[in-house]
Amino acid sequence: MPTLVDLLTRVSFLAAMPAVAGIFVTAGILVISREWRLNVLALTVQYFFVVLLLTRLIRLLEVAAVKGLIGWMICMVFYLTERQASELERAPDVENAPASKRKRRWFISARVSFNLLAGLLIAVVAYTAALRIPLPEVPPDISLACYLMAGFGLLMIGLNETPMQVGFGLLTLLSGFDLFYVAAVPSLAVAGLLGGASFLIALAIAYLRTAQVTAAGATGERERP
Amino acid sequence: MIAGPILLLLIPLVMAGVTYLLLRWASLSSLLAVGTALALGFAVITLPMDRPVSLFPFLGEGREIALGETVRFFGRELVLEQGDRMAMAFLFFTSAAIFLLAWRFAPHSLLTPIGLGLLSLLSGALLIQPLIYAALLIEIAAALSIFGLQPEGQLPTRGGMRYLTFTTLALPGLLVTHWLLDLYTLTPDNTGLLNAATSLLVLSFALLLGVVPFHTWVPAMASDGVPLASTFVLTVGNGAVWFMLLDFLETYPWLSRHPLFSSVVLIAGTSMVIVGGLLAPAQRRLGSLMGYAVLADNGATLIALGMSNKLGLALALLSLWVRPASLILMATGLSGLRAQSGGNDSFDALWGLGWKAPWSAAALIMGGVSVAGLPVSAGFVWRWALYRTLAPFNPGTALLVLLASVGVIIGLWRGLFALLTRPRSAEDRSVTPPLSSEGWLTGAVVLVAIAICVGIGLFPQTFAPLTIQAAETYTFFSP
Numbered sequence: 094m095p096t097l098v099d100l101l102t103r104v105s106f107l108a109a110m111p112a113v114a115g116i117f118v119t120a121g122i123l124v125i126s127r128e129w130r131l132n133v134l135a136l137t138v139q140y141f142f143v144v145l146l147l148t149r150l151i152r153l154l155e156v157a158a159v160k161g162l163i164g165w166m167i168c169m170v171f172y173l174t175e176r177q178a179s180e181l182e183r184a185p186d187v188e189n190a191p192a193s194k195r196k197r198r199w200f201i202s203a204r205v206s207f208n209l210l211a212g213l214l215i216a217v218v219a220y221t222a223a224l225r226i227p228l229p230e231v232p233p234d235i236s237l238a239c240y241l242m243a244g245f246g247l248l249m250i251g252l253n254e255t256p257m258q259v260g261f262g263l264l265t266l267l268s269g270f271d272l273f274y275v276a277a278v279p280s281l282a283v284a285g286l287l288g289g290a291s292f293l294i295a296l297a298i299a300y301l302r303t304a305q306v307t308a309a310g311a312t313g314e315r316e317r318p
Numbered sequence: 319m320i321a322g323p324i325l326l327l328l329i330p331l332v333m334a335g336v337t338y339l340l341l342r343w344a345s346l347s348s349l350l351a352v353g354t355a356l357a358l359g360f361a362v363i364t365l366p367m368d369r370p371v372s373l374f375p376f377l378g379e380g381r382e383i384a385l386g387e388t389v390r391f392f393g394r395e396l397v398l399e400q401g402d403r404m405a406m407a408f409l410f411f412t413s414a415a416i417f418l419l420a421w422r423f424a425p426h427s428l429l430t431p432i433g434l435g436l437l438s439l440l441s442g443a444l445l446i447q448p449l450i451y452a453a454l455l456i457e458i459a460a461a462l463s464i465f466g467l468q469p470e471g472q473l474p475t476r477g478g479m480r481y482l483t484f485t486t487l488a489l490p491g492l493l494v495t496h497w498l499l500d501l502y503t504l505t506p507d508n509t510g511l512l513n514a515a516t517s518l519l520v521l522s523f524a525l526l527l528g529v530v531p532f533h534t535w536v537p538a539m540a541s542d543g544v545p546l547a548s549t550f551v552l553t554v555g556n557g558a559v560w561f562m563l564l565d566f567l568e569t570y571p572w573l574s575r576h577p578l579f580s581s582v583v584l585i586a587g588t589s590m591v592i593v594g595g596l597l598a599p600a601q602r603r604l605g606s607l608m609g610y611a612v613l614a615d616n617g618a619t620l621i622a623l624g625m626s627n628k629l630g631l632a633l634a635l636l637s638l639w640v641r642p643a644s645l646i647l648m649a650t651g652l653s654g655l656r657a658q659s660g661g662n663d664s665f666d667a668l669w670g671l672g673w674k675a676p677w678s679a680a681a682l683i684m685g686g687v688s689v690a691g692l693p694v695s696a697g698f699v700w701r702w703a704l705y706r707t708l709a710p711f712n713p714g715t716a717l718l719v720l721l722a723s724v725g726v727i728i729g730l731w732r733g734l735f736a737l738l739t740r741p742r743s744a745e746d747r748s749v750t751p752p753l754s755s756e757g758w759l760t761g762a763v764v765l766v767a768i769a770i771c772v773g774i775g776l777f778p779q780t781f782a783p784l785t786i787q788a789a790e791t792y793t794f795f796s797p
Contacts, residue, residue: 250483256474263486270490277497278450282393286454290461290489297464297482301474308473 120245140164167295215244242269260298322385323396334434348421359410401791423653432466453492460485467543477539491522537609545649583624590617595722632789643696644688651682665736672737690726696774
């Protein structure tokens with residue numbers, strides 16, 4: 094049975110512009126979408142592309158694989174949290190479906206168009222930055238990926254106050270930074286601590302999301318006659 | 319022989335697990351946490367650095383503790399230097415005070431286990447070499463603190479999320495700075511590296527210390543986090559960041575000799591003082607009032623550091639030491655009042671509550687007075703020294719710090735007015751509210767805390783020499 098490292102070697106042909114394009118698309122989805130299934134999937138795929146790019150920067154492929162595993166564990170935490178949350182939220186949603194859906198459609202369309210435009214602007218800025226101020230120690234395409242993730246991460250943090258969206262933003266930002274920093278300072282201890290920090294951030298975000306659902310449920314119960 | 323630094327990391331971590339398991343028995347759990355923090359604090363200041371000591375002779379030889387011994391932990395060095403002792407003692411004693419008040423005002427909360435876990439991480443941040451790892455440990459501590467900050471059954475803490483966000487944003491700058499400075503030692507002609515490192519460092523510490531415009535996490539955390547947990551972050555967590563900043567200045571002395579150092583730090587501090595002082599009286603909630611009061615106080619500390627001399631450094635350290643005495647009292651009062659008003663700390667919800675929860679009201683007012691730096695309180699000790707030092711050279715800044723205190727006092731006065739207004743009967747007549755709903759034990763704990771706060775204010779000579787001594791261990795402002 095092939096190991097994770099073998100699999101990474103097999104798909105290494107993607108570890109250039111296709112991976113950067115993949116990161117652009119997945120980060121864009123995270124900026125625009127509020128559908129948790131799509132977002133968790135996008136984050137999972139994003140970690141895959143980040144790992145692919147990391148294989149070009151790290152001599153020890155195992156380290157890249159471990160970083161990928163941490164990323165996918167984070168996605169698993171998010172998936173389980175959101176699944177639980179969606180089940181808890183379903184009941185009040187069904188009761189108020191018709192009126193709130195009409196409202197939400199309008200709300201989403203305005204928000205999506207704004208986020209799309211902001212995302213495109215960030216992409217242009219990231220592209221220009223990668224051309225004008227290329228990051229040291231990394232190839233130009235990885236420099237672009239770093240700028241894209243940092244930009245999209247900041248955008249998500251700036252535009253949202255909900256735990257999950259802020260969490261996606263923080264983790265995207267950290268992944269972008271990690272991609273650059275791993276080339277600049279190839280230290281196993283730093284890589285481990287950054288991975289640990291990312292995982293703990295994911296746990297904290299999941300905890301806040303749970304608190305959000307619990308509090309909303311309690312408010313709903315109080316309001317119900 | 320056991321290396322002391324490793325014990326300072328492991329004991330709080332182990333006790334975090336123990337207190338979590340005992341959380342059902344709130345008193346036992348809290349008092350265990352208090353005991354642990356106090357014991358470690360006393361150990362740090364009393365054990366000799368230059369020779370091993372045997373604390374438990376009955377365990378036989380080889381069970382000695384060497385506090386000053388360097389130890390390798392996962393390939394990194396943990397070193398307890400003379401300058402770190404005061405910093406570590408500050409972390410442990412402040413935590414002990416918070417845990418003690420949490421026993422009465424936040425029992426069953428995650429504050430004690432999470433606080434001990436944070437103590438371990440923040441101790442590691444102060445002990446570990448090189449400083450790059452300190453930044454990573456502070457980031458991990460920020461993520462962990464979310465679990466303590468989130469109040470039970472309430473919406474997610476905005477302040478906690480912002481704190482995590484700003485700490486995460488500061489992390490890349492600190493890590494890249496370290497790398498740039500390593501590059502600079504190889505190519506000393508490339509001064510561009512030095513300038514880039516300085517800019518990143520300034521930005522990162524501005525984010526970590528809540529300098530305007532990155533201050534939004536401070537009032538938000540005080541407003542919607544568990545009050546004593548917020549205080550833990552704003553005193554112990556913030557203290558660790560301050561000591562990390564001083565370590566940076568000590569390791570890279572060219573930073574404090576930069577021609578713009580004094581101006582940048584003074585501008586940053588003054589902006590915090592202005593924003594804190596202007597927005598504090600406009601608040602309609604006690605939590606956010608506390609946040610802006612801390613912002614102004616932290617700004618005044620930056621102003622003290624911006625004086626770029628030993629006296630300024632001693633004043634900054636003194637402010638760090640006395641701030642917990644004020645802030646813990648204020649948070650205690652806030653906890654008690656929120657418990658009485660169902661979690662709401664707006665002035666409207668607190669109407670007349672001072673009669674029902676007099677100890678909490680007293681703690682809040684005394685803490686607020688101290689944060690504002692009024693006489694006969696702990697905060698006055700360092701504020702008075704700051705005014706006297708600043709006034710001859712920079713009277714404008716001294717006046718701004720004074721006006722910020724006035725702003726905080728106005729906000730506090732409005733809160734006091736709401737708290738002490740007697741409830742009215744249906745016939746619109748003032749009625750005598752029921753007796754205090756707080757127990758005598760709670761009253762006794764609050765009374766001791768107030769006595770400590772006033773005691774520091776009346777006898778500053780107990781604290782001041784210690785901070786001057788601590789300032790002597792830093793050499794970056796030496797001529």
